[in-house]
Amino acid sequence: MSSNSGIQIPSRLPLLCTHDGVLLPGSTMRISVDTARNMQLVKSRLLKGTSLQSTIIGFIPNTRDPEHDSDELPSLHSIGTAGLVVQVVGSNWPKPHYTLLITGLCRFRVTQLLREKPFPVAKVEQLDKLEQYTEGDQADGELEELSQRFYQAAVQLVGMLDMSVPVVAKLRRLLDSLPKETLPDVLASMIRTSNKEKLQVLDAVDLEERFKKALPLLTRQIEGLKLLQKTRKLRPDDDKRVLAIRKGGVFPGRQFSLDEDGEDEDGDDTAMLEKKVKAAAMPEAALRVCLKELKRLKKMPQSMPEYALTRNYLEMMVELPWSKSSTDCLDIRAARVLLDNDHYAMEKLKRRVLEYLAVRQLKSTLKGPILCFVGPPGVGKTSVGRSIARTLGREFHRIALGGVCDQSDIRGHRRTYVGSMPGRIINGLKTVGVNNPVMTKTNMGCIVVLPRLTVLDPEQNHSFTDHYLNVPFDLSQVLFIATANTMATIPPALLDRMEVLQVPGYTQEEKVEIAHRHLIPHQLEQHGLTPQQLQIPQDTTKDIISKYTREAGVRSLERKIGAICRAVAVKFAEGHKVFRAESPTEQHNKEEDSGIAAPPEMPIVIDPIALKDILGPPVFEMEVSERLTLPGVAIGLAWTPMGGEIMFVEASRMEGEGQLTLTGQLGDVMKESAHLAISWLRSNAKTYLLTNGSADPLEGTDIHLHFPAGAVTKDGPSAGVTIVTCLASLLSGRLVRSDVAMTGEITLRGLVLPVGGIKDKVLAAHRANLKRVIIPKRNEKDLEEIPPRVRADLDFVFASTLDEVLNAAFDGGFPAAVSHPQVVSKL
Numbered sequence: 001m002s003s004n005s006g007i008q009i010p011s012r013l014p015l016l017c018t019h020d021g022v023l024l025p026g027s028t029m030r031i032s033v034d035t036a037r038n039m040q041l042v043k044s045r046l047l048k049g050t051s052l053q054s055t056i057i058g059f060i061p062n063t064r065d066p067e068h069d070s071d072e073l074p075s076l077h078s079i080g081t082a083g084l085v086v087q088v089v090g091s092n093w094p095k096p097h098y099t100l101l102i103t104g105l106c107r108f109r110v111t112q113l114l115r116e117k118p119f120p121v122a123k124v125e126q127l128d129k130l131e132q133y134t135e136g137d138q139a140d141g142e143l144e145e146l147s148q149r150f151y152q153a154a155v156q157l158v159g160m161l162d163m164s165v166p167v168v169a170k171l172r173r174l175l176d177s178l179p180k181e182t183l184p185d186v187l188a189s190m191i192r193t194s195n196k197e198k199l200q201v202l203d204a205v206d207l208e209e210r211f212k213k214a215l216p217l218l219t220r221q222i223e224g225l226k227l228l229q230k231t232r233k234l235r236p237d238d239d240k241r242v243l244a245i246r247k248g249g250v251f252p253g254r255q256f257s258l259d260e261d262g263e264d265e266d267g268d269d270t271a272m273l274e275k276k277v278k279a280a281a282m283p284e285a286a287l288r289v290c291l292k293e294l295k296r297l298k299k300m301p302q303s304m305p306e307y308a309l310t311r312n313y314l315e316m317m318v319e320l321p322w323s324k325s326s327t328d329c330l331d332i333r334a335a336r337v338l339l340d341n342d343h344y345a346m347e348k349l350k351r352r353v354l355e356y357l358a359v360r361q362l363k364s365t366l367k368g369p370i371l372c373f374v375g376p377p378g379v380g381k382t383s384v385g386r387s388i389a390r391t392l393g394r395e396f397h398r399i400a401l402g403g404v405c406d407q408s409d410i411r412g413h414r415r416t417y418v419g420s421m422p423g424r425i426i427n428g429l430k431t432v433g434v435n436n437p438v439m440t441k442t443n444m445g446c447i448v449v450l451p452r453l454t455v456l457d458p459e460q461n462h463s464f465t466d467h468y469l470n471v472p473f474d475l476s477q478v479l480f481i482a483t484a485n486t487m488a489t490i491p492p493a494l495l496d497r498m499e500v501l502q503v504p505g506y507t508q509e510e511k512v513e514i515a516h517r518h519l520i521p522h523q524l525e526q527h528g529l530t531p532q533q534l535q536i537p538q539d540t541t542k543d544i545i546s547k548y549t550r551e552a553g554v555r556s557l558e559r560k561i562g563a564i565c566r567a568v569a570v571k572f573a574e575g576h577k578v579f580r581a582e583s584p585t586e587q588h589n590k591e592e593d594s595g596i597a598a599p600p601e602m603p604i605v606i607d608p609i610a611l612k613d614i615l616g617p618p619v620f621e622m623e624v625s626e627r628l629t630l631p632g633v634a635i636g637l638a639w640t641p642m643g644g645e646i647m648f649v650e651a652s653r654m655e656g657e658g659q660l661t662l663t664g665q666l667g668d669v670m671k672e673s674a675h676l677a678i679s680w681l682r683s684n685a686k687t688y689l690l691t692n693g694s695a696d697p698l699e700g701t702d703i704h705l706h707f708p709a710g711a712v713t714k715d716g717p718s719a720g721v722t723i724v725t726c727l728a729s730l731l732s733g734r735l736v737r738s739d740v741a742m743t744g745e746i747t748l749r750g751l752v753l754p755v756g757g758i759k760d761k762v763l764a765a766h767r768a769n770l771k772r773v774i775i776p777k778r779n780e781k782d783l784e785e786i787p788p789r790v791r792a793d794l795d796f797v798f799a800s801t802l803d804e805v806l807n808a809a810f811d812g813g814f815p816a817a818v819s820h821p822q823v824v825s826k827l
């Protein structure tokens with residue numbers, strides 16, 4: 001029935017004493033507090049409390065809170081309103097204070113003041129109660145009549161207001177849905193009433209009296225409105241007059257001078273714009289264009305669509321930072337510390353960035369190549385860009401070109417088009433307000449269609465012309481950093497203008513460090529939690545990495561940590577009940593525990609059980625060894641723009657005519673690898689005793705080769721060795737070792753050629769807990785990039801021939817019947 005009747009307020013309430021307003025039940029008000037006791041209440045109750053109950057406070061009106069803590073508390077107004085604090089905003093200007101947004105729930109009476117310091121707390125008796133209304137309804141005819149009259153008056157009042165205003169329409173609907181008993185409070189807080197009148201309504205505990213107090217206020221408001229409407233009707237042509245003036249003003253050459261403040265706004269506006277144009281310190285060419293446009297604008301009637309276009313253009317022009325730049329404050333030593341503080345690992349990248357910055361410091365006019373960071377998503381490319389901006393003391397802007405394959409997105413649309421806009425670069429400059437920010441451009445691959453690449457050419461940057469501006473803008477001060485996931489999609493002409501820095505994926509250990517140094521503290525802060533409230537042990541982080549994410553970077557790891565923080569934040573908001581998992585052994589203790597709130601200083605520790613509770617069952621289970629229980633399966637290593645991955649190759653044979661079927665969305669190069677592999681095995685079948693009695697192992701058999709994850713397109717020559725191993729296993733009936741992965745291109749003669757992406761591939765093998773990795777001999781030098789700890793965990797086999805590959809891939813080797821002639825690679 002009543003909205004506030006169901007509320008049960010605590011029997012002890014902290015009191016907020018104020019002289020600046022009266023909170024009535026059912027209304028919301030903003031109140032600023034700055035006295036000692038009130039500030040204490042906010043600090044130690046509202047900001048520290050974690051339960052819903054702690055956000056309920058007693059609002060005592062008409063009582064001035066003493067300025068100082070030591071001053072005596074004056075006698076309290078006996079009736080107050082229990083209020084729910086929905087928002088607290090703190091500020092130090094002009095002096096420390098908090099602004100509270102508080103919603104009134106119900107009246108209470110102070111029965112006993114329990115303490116005065118640091119803020120008053122009192123025993124209270126709740127006044128507005130459900131029974132009171134229901135009983136009143138049945139018993140009292142007069143009350144019924146009063147409430148009806150009040151309702152009618154309220155309807156009349158709302159009827160006089162403009163229903164097209166959404167708030168009025170909402171109030172009209174509310175009138176019917178709210179219980180009638182609450183109307184005096186709600187309306188008294190909405191209409192024009194003094195604090196004294198509101199206080200009288202508040203003090204009217206008896207419902208009948210409350211109606212009697214509020215009704216005259218309502219009637220007064222209605223009468224006031226009636227009077228206002230009458231005076232408006234007396235001067236009906238007022239509006240028209242205003243209209244006439246406005247219309248007249250747009251005719252060129254005619255000036256109106258009005259005594260009142262309704263001056264000719266448009267004339268004023270253009271004059272203002274002119275002033276701004278002159279103050280914008282633009283280069284000669286741009287200034288000339290602006291002045292010409294201004295001249296046109298002055299002559300143009302405002303109703304012309306072009307008026308708005310020209311105005312927008314001019315406003316854009318004056319807002320651009322033509323000659324506004326921030327001063328660089330580069331200190332290489334500080335930069336090193338900052339880069340190290342912001343990012344763990346990525347030593348090579350950091351070293352190159354520092355070199356770049358050092359050269360800039362020595363020669364500020366440096367027109368070096370644009371840096372381009374290439375690596376899987378979430379490895380910190382953009383975030384290094386942000387750190388560079390910080391070290392230089394520059395603004396940072398990120399242009400994400402995801403999905404953008406249109407040059408107008410970068411260069412803007414010509415102004416002749418409706419809805420034309422400047423491109424992303426100019427827009428970015430307008431946002432940052434200086435002409436020398438650090439800009440990162442994500443996903444460079446998409447600029448394939450840019451016919452002219454001036455943006456990325458340092459030599460041509462000084463005269464970048466956006467189609468919308470149509471005058472050159474000097475971008476030579478902007479420090480561009482490009483980022484991309486793969487180099488494959490960047491046009492060679494673009495690549496040629498950039499210095500590419502590879503950012504490989506992270507090892508599990510690196511991820512754990514990054515999580516504990518950066519991601520967890522960052523997420524805790526984002527969710528308003530402290531390390532005293534939530535702790536994630538290293539083992540849990542390892543579990544999150546291996547069981548819930550499979551990525552080269554750390555983005556989804558960060559998301560998972562965020563999910564944990566959210567779950568814990570909910571627990572704290574609910575009052576921090578003991579957060580335990582429901583393992584069967586603990587189940588019986590649950591009832592005893594459930595009522596006890598853990599002491600607030602106890603952190604929530606995320607153990608494996610809690611982890612499973614929050615993130616659900618593990619998403620990735622290592623299934624490597626399970627899948628290698630039959631002959632004809634081998635593990636390869638693939639490189640994708642998302643980092644390295646392990647890849648299974650499966651083969652099966654059936655009766656047929658020696659045909660090879662390939663499935664799994666393979667590209668041409670990969671299909672050719674498969675054919676090469678078959679040919680090599682056929683030609684060496686005798687050597688390895690794969691003949692099965694006949695001369696050709698494929699006689700009377702069809703072979704099917706499949707690369708699982710069939711929906712993903714795969715290509716490249718690096719699966720060659722894996723296909724050979726897989727087929728050798730199928731034809732020999734022997735199992736491939738379940739802890740070995742391999743990569744390498746093959747030739748028809750059985751040589752193993754080098755491939756790319758070794759670091760990412762090796763990291764993928766390490767992530768998958770494999771022990772042995774077979775890589776081409778000529779890739780041995782790439783191992784330098786791999787962290788020593790990962791190198792120590794793995795057993796590397798460097799193969800230059802397929803014979804070596806097979807020997808390493810099978811337990812006990814893969815002996816040839818006759819000794820295999822050693823072929824030396826001259827490639």
Ligand SMILES: Nc1ncnc2c1ncn2[C@@H]1O[C@H](COP(=O)(O)OP(=O)(O)OP(=O)(O)O)[C@@H](O)[C@H]1O
Pocket residue numbers: 342343344345346375376377378379380381382383384442483484485514518519553554555558
């Ligand atoms: N080495 C690191 N140390 C600390 N934090 C890191 C590190 N690497 C990545 N991060 C964090 O990972 C998150 C994602 O990084 P970022 O957005 O820079 O990725 P990105 O490489 O630009 O990805 P994309 O290619 O998808 O744009 C950021 O919050 C970043 O701070």
